[in-house]
Amino acid sequence: MEKILVVDDMEINRAILAEGFKDAYTILEAENGEEAMEILKREPISAVLLDLIMPVRDGISVLQEMNELGMVLHIPVFIITAANEDELLMKAYNLGAVDVIVKPFLMNFLRCRISNVIELYKHRNDLEALVKEQVERLETINQSMVETLATLIEFRDCESGEHVKRICGLTEILMNAASEMYPEYRLPQAEIDKIVTASVLHDVGKIAIPDNILQKPGRLTKEEFEIMKQHTTRGCDILQKIPDIMDSDIYNYSYDIARHHHERWDGRGYPDGLKGDEITIWSQVVAVADVYDALTSPRVYKAAFSHEKAVEMIYNGECGVFNPKVLEVFKQNIDKIRK
């Protein structure tokens, strides 16, 4: 049976409520606020009937703690009153009390009202749990759609799918470190998680690049390179057509990263020639991660460089100029990156 907690210093009042509800609920009784709080922390309670003026600890103080603990959102609290306590009642309502029970009790009405509210809260609590579960499921589905898309691109690119995983890993390390080291790049963990997911799609535009360029075993001609560069803007075209497969924040990050992960700090990157912090920190981070991974991996047109050689080339600006702060982040996390 569900439990109702009756809190009143007068046994007569508790006895009437206990008698009135005992056929449908298990009744727990407390003589003051302190006993009430102990029970609330120990047992799942479906409703609290709470007197305000009590010795040891009064009802307002109980409500205050229930409010701070977020209990009032899930447990309906009824205030027991003999009227003429308007100010106290207002205080109680403001702290999250759901309704008042006026003495002398009208038991028939009271039974209906209280069980109605208990049902309502139960329904609401169930719905909340259900929504939470569905949001989690949706997030999982979103994530796997995004990953599926990325796998398709890799497949075209004749890569194993490891590149995308490594970019995610590097993005996660570098974003977390940048957020910790520089206040101007500080982001909540939830945002960093979204950026990591979004980084998967940085090369989505490669799907639109012809095979003879994408898979050419040698240097690209100037014309071919111009076409290759279009994978940034074509990536955005593709994302624009499928915005609904992901969360709108992840969409915005993916769009930005797909477009700007080849921009450079000095403005000599592409496609927009953005300069400095005109480039978002997440696109800057994916850019350096992408370069490091390209250098340390074998490609159809080159062998893999060693970690040391790759790091040296990045620091020397051989792959374009990066934000000194991002390079510092990179330097300080070199051991994690190597793994």
Next chain:
Amino acid sequence: MALMEELQALGVNTDEALSRFMNNAGLYQRMLGKFIDNAEKVQVLPFLEAGDLETAQNNAHTLKGVTGNLSLTPLYAGYSDMMVAFRAGEPEKAKQKLLEILPVQEQILDCIRKNQ
């Protein structure tokens, strides 16, 4: 039942009370017994006389609730009037009201004691 009839003669609305106690007459009687204790422990007059208005008011408030729930109608009406007087900042009037109902309270308590 002698107790119920005697209480009715003193103005107590026993029918209303019994329906509040889900027609459990035994429980009602037990709680009337509790009221003997309450009336002893929760006093108003000594605090009024000592000038402790806050305690006097709190206790009158408690007694209003209890007498209401036991349907001790004349006492409930009296304590309700007292609360109005307290609220209006007229403790003298509250005291006057209390002195009016205390003899009635004694009669009711006697009746309960006798039938315990």
